[in-house]
Amino acid sequence: MPIATRAFAATAAHTPLSPYSFERRDPGPDDVAIDIQFCGVCHSDLHVANNDLGNTRYPIVPGHEIAGVVSAVGSDVTRFKIGDRVGVGCMVDSCRVCSSCKEGEEQYCVPGMTQTYGSPDPKGAAVGQTVTQGGYSDHITVDQNYVLSIPDSIPLDAAAPLLCAGITTYSPLREWKVGPGSKVAVIGLGGLGHMAVKQAAAMGAEVTVLSTSDRKKADAERMGAKHFLINSDKAAMAAAGEKFDLIINTVSATHEIASHINLLARDGTMVMLGLSTEGMPVYALPLLWRRRRIAGSLIGGIRETQEMLDFCAEHGIACEIEVIAPDRINEAYSRMEKSDVRYRFVLDMAKL
Missing domain, CATH: 3.90.180.10 (Medium-chain alcohol dehydrogenases, catalytic domain)
Structure with a gap:
């Protein structure tokens, strides 16, 4: 029936x-x-x-x-x-x-x-x-x-x-082999971003959150972030240059990303997760100069999604x-x- x-x-x-x-x-x-x-x-x-x-x-x-x-x-x-x-x-x-x-x-x-x-x-x-x-x-x-x-x-x-949200952030963290010693930045502390922080921290990474204001700083630190960066603070952004192995960009709205490329270390990658519907300009030179990459990632397969659920259970992680x-x-x-x-x-x- x-x-x-x-x-x-x-x-x-x-x-x-x-x-x-x-x-x-x-x-x-x-x-x-x-x-x-x-x-x-x-x-x-x-x-x-x-x-x-x-x-x-x-x-x-x-x-x-x-x-x-x-x-x-x-x-x-x-x-x-x-x-x-x-x-x-x-x-x-x-x-x-x-x-x-x-x-x-x-x-x-x-x-x-x-x-x-x-x-x-x-x-x-x-x-x-x-x-x-x-x-x-x-x-x-x-x-x-x-x-x-x-x-x-x-x-x-x-x-x-x-x-x-959980598998969308877990999959690139695994694909880019995040672990102890990794330096990971998360742009945006929302539904996706807060999961990325918790998972990356549980994997042993040093996590920094980038946001437009400090109103979620205490939350970010509670979730495992070691640093918090206001992306409109030009001095702080410059000081963080070439620091990160991986940037997880969770913002789903159209936003400026060109200045964030300089935060990547050599061979660093920015992974785009947000479902934005408009183009966002970047410039070739910062990519060429340090062999940086901009990549995308979707969700994960069924096997990896089950792995993520088991990982979250093991580490006490939930949304x-x-x-x-x-x-x-x-x-x-x-x-x-x-x-x-x-x-x-x-x-x-x-x-x-």
């Missing part, structure tokens, strides 16, 4: 999200049905709801930071059982045969991963769904190969944002959250645009 599902959805660009009902597919042989308990609110949800990328198909149920409990499993499911604490991140399928998928980097699937919301959904045809719908809802059905196990030591509400009822999602979007959250909104789907 199809699973009746309640949700909040965007029905047009720049209009408030509103209650929405639809059906999820009943679990097939390899599927896991999940009662969603919490769903994080990501800045990319706002971009999609507002059609900032120009490809949103309405109505759309955002949400790709999903934590809940297994309610049913298909006949061939071996990894999960009813009652397990599980999570779903930014993808629910991929081609499984391209080089990226075979290497456990499903997020870089060559034909394109099936995103948790907004992707074509051939598996949803039986219940009239042509597009995947996300976690601002009370149920979801996902192939077992794209479901994560949430360690018992992490509360489900604080675990939810790890499925995007710092503000839990709200789903009917406050439009207020949350408004506050998120003003950076008025410390540090991630999480929807309590029991209050739907």
Whole structure:
């Protein structure tokens, strides 16, 4: 039987999200049905709801930071059982045969991963769904190969944002081999930035936070940052020149990055994580002069996401959250645009 599902959805660009009902597919042989308990609110949800990328198909149920409990499993499911604490991140399928998928980097699937919301959904045809719908809802059905196990030591509400914010920062820290002795700067102390600070510090790095003001300095230090730098302070920026091996840039709005390149040591890398939609100029000479790099990173594959969850459990790391009822999602979007959250909104789907 199809699973009746309640949700909040965007029905047009720049209009408030509103209650929405639809059906999820009943679990097939390899599927896991999940009662969603919490769903994080990501800045990319706002971009999609507002059609900032120009490809949103309405109505759309955002949400790709999903934590809940297994309610049913298909006949061939071996990894999960009813009652397990599980999570779903930014993808629910991929081609499984391209080089990226075979290497456990499903997020870089060559034909394109099936995103948790907004992707074509051939598996949803039986219940009239042509597009995947996300976690601002009370149920979801996902192939077992794209479901994560949430360690018992992490509360489900604080675990939810790890499925995007947590893996988005963990993946580049691992890719660029951060460890004891590494000097890491984090630009922006928001939903992503605060996770980068906690994870990099737990890996043994010396962490500096760059921000536009000092209002979050105490938070940054509590999370493990050793230094705090105001990026409008030209003298302080000059003094920090050529210091960092890695800069994690989490800012999702268009901003000036050219002056930050000089903070990188030789062979240093700035990794862009924010989903900005406009160009940001840089100059060749500072890159050439020290063999510096600007790179991008998405989320992580399923294997790496599970590794991240286990790492966070081992080190006592979780997102710092503000839990709200789903009917406050439009207020949350408004506050998120003003950076008025410390540090991630999480929807309590029991209050739907």
